[in-house]
Amino acid sequence: MCIKFAISQERESEILVFYYLRKYNKTKWKNIDLKYRVEKASV
Known part of the structure; x- marks a missing residue:
């Protein structure tokens, strides 16, 4: 949900x-999920 809001x-x-x-x-996608969370949080 964090990603969707960001x-x-x-x-x-x-x-x-x-x-x-x-x-x-x-x-397989777990690491990408974490990467997206970091990227979107910094935007």
Whole structure:
């Protein structure tokens, strides 16, 4: 949820794809999830 509140509308489609993919491979996307949280928090 942290990411969803931080993103801008233009990135919405990208994030939706990101969440969709993460659903099916949580371990692979875990590090990317953390990276996104850091990036969006700094924006």
